[in-house]
Amino acid sequence: MSEDWRHIKLGDLLVEAGVIAKSTLDAALEEQKISRMRLGEILLKNGWLTERQLADALSKQLKLPLISLAKYKPSPEAIKIIPESVAQRLEVVPLAILDSGKIAIAMSDPLNVIAVDELRMITNSEFDINVATASDVRRALMNFYKVQSSLNAAIGEFESASEDFATSITSAGLAQDVAGVSAEDAPVVRLVSNILEQAVKEQVSDVHIEVYEKISKVRFRLDGSLYEYMEYPASLHPAVTSRLKIIAGMDISERRKPQDGRIIVRVLDKRIDLRVNTLPTLYGEKVVMRLLDQSASKVGLTNLGLFEDDIAVLNRNINAPHGIFLITGPTGSGKSTTLYSLLEILNQPDVNVITVEDPVEYTMAGINQVQVNEKTGLNFTEALRSILRQDPDSIMIGEIRDFPTAELAIRAALTGHLVLSTLHTNDAPSSVIRLIDMGIAPYLISTSLIAVVAQRLLRRLCPRCKAEYPLPESIAYSHGLQVGMPVYSAVGCDDCRNTGYKGRIAIVEIMEVSDRVKDLINSNAPVPSIRQAAMEGGMHLLVQSALRNVIAGVTSVEEMLALSVHND
DSSP states (O other): OOGGGGGOOHHHHHHHTTSSOHHHHHHHHHHHHHHOOOHHHHHHHTTSSOHHHHHHHHHHHHTOOBOOGGGOOOOHHHHHHSOHHHHHHHTEEEEEEOTTSOEEEEESOTTOHHHHHHHHHHHOOOEEEEEOOHHHHHHHHHHHHHHHHHHHHHHHHHHTTOTTHHHHHHTTOOOSBGGGOOTTSOHHHHHHHHHHHHHHHHTOSEEEEEEOSSEEEEEEEETTEEEEEEEEEGGGHHHHHHHHHHHTTOOTTOOSSOEEEEEEEEETTEEEEEEEEEEEETTEEEEEEEEEETTOSOOSGGGTTOOHHHHHHHHHHHTOSSEEEEEEOSTTSSHHHHHHHHHHHHOOTTOOEEEEESSOOSOOTTSEEEEOBGGGTBOHHHHHHHHTTSOOSEEEESOOOSHHHHHHHHHHHHTTOEEEEEEOOSSSTHHHHHHHHHTOOHHHHHHHEEEEEEEEEEEEEOTTTOEEEEOOHHHHHHTTOOTTOEEEEOOOOGGGTTSSEEEEEEEEEEEEOOHHHHHHHHTTOOHHHHHHHHHHTTOOOHHHHHHHHHHTTSSOHHHHHHHHHHHO
């Protein structure tokens, strides 16, 4: 760092960069005299600028790189050089040791020359400084040091070949509070707990732990995309998988066959339904964990990102006294969340709602939920037969998979029950052909079916960094839109892990079974004819729903085009 920087004041720099007005700086300086807070903290607290604006200004004015720490994996050597207590106190993230001998670091306040001088004294090294936002720095410090320390301890214990190593993994038992492990717990127990804790913090849906010849990788799935989280030596992999098997109540001695396990664990004061599957691979077992937050706030039609007119159609049909209401789409399209959102509407004191599921994904008070258990003979068909003798008003079937289940669902609908279920079809009209292929007569389908919702998930643009640009001619002409109208593209910032997207929205096409559609079903009409009739009745296609979200600035043109490619 140049000695000239010692004389630069943050306030003057921000005014010069045009980020804040001189009057704002004066007000912040007056407040600083009373609060004794740092100037940057005062500006952020009062909303006079954002972390990103502060980082951008520092980067441009000081000619330092602005980085997103989500894209970096610090070297263990760099982390060892700067102790955790020092890094936390000075808010400095060590990244790497460069060929020049300098240490690459990230700071949210590169003007803090006192911190840099202290680091220079501790390490006897010079520094290559990068700028990152304060929240990015705090998140990285927790992630890098906590996980790395537990990983180093686990590797050290394994390499020491302690006789108590395997015992220490298993003796921890089924720890309900996964994040509540202490320093006295086995290092592998702490490592697994830290991985789960970070997955919950990042709000990931799945954790993949896979082993190769020399290394194992941990990858997180966030908003439908996988990204690499960490690596560790392959020699440690059996211990990690054993710990996960114990948590999920699986057989740790069986490594040649796939296994499934499940347990409710508590992480960061959240009840997480942990679904664990193991699969033997060339170098060991791959573990995939599905994380379902039992207290998730995503359930509810208003949380799906639907337009008001779509919500109105869903509300109208879900209040029908009887019939079948289907949600369709491929795996991972959010069918279950929509289904539970509809159940939330039906969940009233004067209504008896019973579900049969495999597995039960969300627990809902007031609803009787039945878990399928093939080992005891309680499959969908047997459970549904029993449910019909339980005086239900509404029935939810997790999935219609075969003719017996479909037949019982039709019978239940025809005898005065409202039945909700899911199917695997690409669009709403195709559900009719799917039921016919299962062996259901067309006249039974037309009599019982009331509505079908086809659904997909699209990534939502990060509201913090999305950028406006004019709609390209090719897209405008192909969809009958105005050339140059404003739409938004993904940019990327530390808030969205530099992807440009944060969260997902549901897009739907809702086919209401009108008299015209019923006639077509009865006459065995092809899917295009049914689709045309449904559109004449007001149905929006999936791509049209995606386009509405592009125009509203919620998602990008690229996401809409990707949907079209997948549907083709």
